[in-house]
Amino acid sequence: MTDERESPAAAPDRERLLADLRPAAFGIAYRMLGSVAEAEDVVQEALLRVHRSLESGERIVSLRAFTATVTTRLAMDELRSARVRRERYVGDWLPEPILTDGSGAGSDPARQAETADSLSMALLVLLESLSPEQRAVLLLHDVFGYGYGEVAEIVGKGEANVRQLAVRARRHVVERRPRFTTTREQQTELASRFFAAAQEGDLAGLESLLAHDVELVGDGGGKAPSLARSQRGRSRVAHTLTNWLRVLRRLPEMEIRLAEVNGDPGAMFLVDGQLLAVWALDILDGRVAGVRAVVNPDKLVHLGPVGDANALVRQLGGARPGD
Structure with a gap:
């Protein structure tokens, strides 16, 4: 990715260039890792290495490709380490949520990972089942538009090998990821009805909005009350959700604030202005097909x-959401 023919920027422009490169680098790192904190660390180190290369006078043909190479390789190394930690994770693991509607304190992470496309929690969870190399190849080619030759250079493999990795990764994702055919307007309207029914404790109304095989996943990380394991089925999920909200409604300061979470409809749950949970909805053919609730405070x-x-559970006399 380096060459002696061209210098990408004079010294006074380097800080601006690095700032401009940050969103794309964060977009790669976050999709690779599913963690805002880990992605920020990777991007900081990647841009530091890019800065050092520029300072040393190294001439770079494509600063974008060079930054992607450094970021991807650092993210792959971090992912291998993170997988060991995730094997010991308590309960189900979900990505750290990003607000992609430009609202709230979380509206930046790197300009909402540069674009809300391909950020859904459903996709990021699927990517967890891929190897670091498969994940990098799929994201770089299918999401960020790099050619197979460029991807091969970035990940340090032959182009034929990269094409095979892409085919396998794409097949794995397509087989497990349903096509969400509902329009954005329909998704927003359905999400409003969903959260209204949940807040009102309208079990029948809530159940009518759920897909037959809806899945509910909670991520407390052992640090906040959550499900011991994911749940499936319209009736079971509807009862669990209404029980959760019945408990929370006992707190007079509780607020449900609708938001776009990782490009999907969702909501923030706050008590007295402090965040307790973020939910993201998967909507398929006019029904809620998945609810992903992040309550691990480290991820919020x-x-x-x-x-x-x-502390709120203790305040409520030990009643836990789901009881």
């Missing part, structure tokens, strides 16, 4: 002040 700190869910 980038969005603003986080409340103490365990």
Whole structure:
């Protein structure tokens, strides 16, 4: 990715160039890792290495490709380390949510990962089942538009090998990811009805909005009350959701604030202005097909002040959402 023919920028422009490169680098790192904090660390190190290369006078043909190479390789190394930690994770693992509607304290992470496309929690969870190389190849080619030759250079493999990795990764994702055919307007309207029914404790109304095989996943990380394991089925999920909200409604300061989460309809749950949970909805053919609830406080700190869910449980006399 380097060459002696061309210098990408004079010294006074380097800081501006690095700032301009940050959103794309963060977009790669976040999709690779599913963690805002880990992605920020990777991007910081990647841009530092790019800066050093420029300072040393190294001439770079494509600063964009060079930055993508450094970022991807660092993210692959971090992912291998993160997988060891995730094997020990308590309960189900979900990505750290990003607000992609430009609202709230979490509206930046790197300009909402540069674009809300391909950020859905459903996709990021699917990517977890791919190898680091498969994930990098799929994202770089299918999401960020790099050619197979460029991807081969970035990941350090032959082009034929990269094409095989892409085919396998794409087949894995397509087989497990349903096509969401509902329009954005329909998704927004359905999400409003969903959260209204949940907040009102309208079990029948809520159940009518759920797909037959709807899945509910909660991520507390062992640090906040959550599901021990995911749940499936319209009736079971509807009862669990209404029980959760019945408990939370006992808190007079509780607020459900609709938001776009990772490009999908969702909501922030706050008590006295402090964040307790973020939910994201998967909507398929006019029904809610999945609910992903992140309550692990470590995964919410980038969005603003986080409340103490365990203290609230004690305040409510030990009643836990789902009881």
